[in-house]
Amino acid sequence: MTPTEMESRIVRYGDLRPCKTAFIDAHTPGSDQKENFTVIGGGVSESADQHVHIGIPHGFNIGAAGQPPKCRNSLHSHRTAEVFFVLKGRWRFFWGRWGTAGEVVLEEGDIINIPTGIFRGFENIGTDYGMIMAVLGGDDAGGGVIWAPQVIEDAAGHGLVLGQNGKLYDTKKGQALPSGVGPMPVLNDAELAGYPEPTTADVVPHYVARYYDLYALADRTPAVVIGENGKLRDKPGFEVSFVTRGSAWDDLRAYPRPSVLMPMRGHWRVTWGEGSATLAPGDTMSVPENVAYSLAPSMTGEASLYHVVATKDPAGATWNLKGTAA
Structure with a gap:
């Protein structure tokens, strides 16, 4: 692309x-x-x-x-x-x-x-x-x-x-x-x-998950925020992860469904086979399915980003108010 x-x-x-x-x-x-x-x-x-x-x-x-x-x-x-x-x-x-x-x-x-x-x-x-x-x-x-x-x-x-x-x-x-x-x-x-x-x-x-709790959880690897095994355990039809400077990745990673990157803090460099782009807080980027990309902050300082990808789960309610299977 x-x-x-x-x-x-x-x-x-x-x-x-x-x-x-x-x-x-x-x-x-x-x-x-x-x-x-x-x-x-x-x-x-x-x-x-x-x-x-x-x-x-x-x-x-x-x-x-x-x-x-x-x-x-x-x-x-x-x-x-x-x-x-x-x-x-x-x-x-x-x-x-x-x-x-x-x-x-x-x-x-x-x-x-x-x-x-x-x-x-x-x-x-x-x-x-x-x-x-x-x-x-x-x-x-x-x-x-x-x-x-x-x-x-x-x-x-x-x-x-x-x-x-x-x-x-x-x-x-x-x-x-x-x-x-x-x-x-x-x-x-x-x-x-x-x-x-x-x-x-x-x-x-x-x-509810607090920003600085997620920041600590994502110190080395991306933290699953919402998902079957996430901090907020749910299966809403998509998975939300949280990425920081410490959990960004230099290797190329691809997903079988489109993935969305939404920076919260800092500027982020997204690199794929044919190019790269820089994202700022408030930007939203949709990476097509099966396109491998790397993700890293492009500047010093605090850096965080929400990552969303669809799952095969139904989009309706699958968990009740106590966080257990409905």
Whole structure:
């Protein structure tokens, strides 16, 4: 693969194209300043305005959320895995029917593998614009977003209606549901009863990993963060590893499925048979399947990177809230 061909599979942080109308809460006060990014795969955006940087199927999706201070993403659920790591800022993640069952604050580099099938939300509690990177299981990311009823109801008061087809319509712009398409129904009480209310003690030990713990674990070899044998033991359809200067590799390594490199700290040199590229924090690189490459920091100082590769496991829930086989 030539350097030009490989560069087309690199999304630079400065080239990310945001969508400010990606979801049903885009006009709801408190959530109306968030930006959504779809880096790899179709993502779960409900807006026709969403730009997709790399549409090649990987077995998972890569996205990002950028938000100013005090801006939040409303309560929702997914049918497949949703993993976040904090690239910039300080973030509070909360969950439960009303967002009060539990919460955790994540700092830069921390990662959370939010359990499938619970309502979750997040907000930037830092002092500056923040960014979190996301990995969603499956090529179709589980078919979209399931919103808590109050989110749909609140959005209607601000002009946005979500159709049963998963698309948004802005009544303030004169848009209406197409003929034959009804509004997305809200979950009823019986359906809501199936959503668990795990406490902070249920979630944090099994689904949250701290940056400096991972940095220590990856001192000599890459640390598996999320995987069947990972620090956060799960089988969400992809494996996430953490690499530091001490665990980078000079030999050429290839994977049978596309692998994604996402630097957290420092600049990284990726070298393959026909060329090389340098990545900075916030960049995302997709290396094609069976392309062998080496990976090493290109400068002195702290260096860390998240590595994601699909597995043969189903993209749905395979582990329960205690971290054991479901």
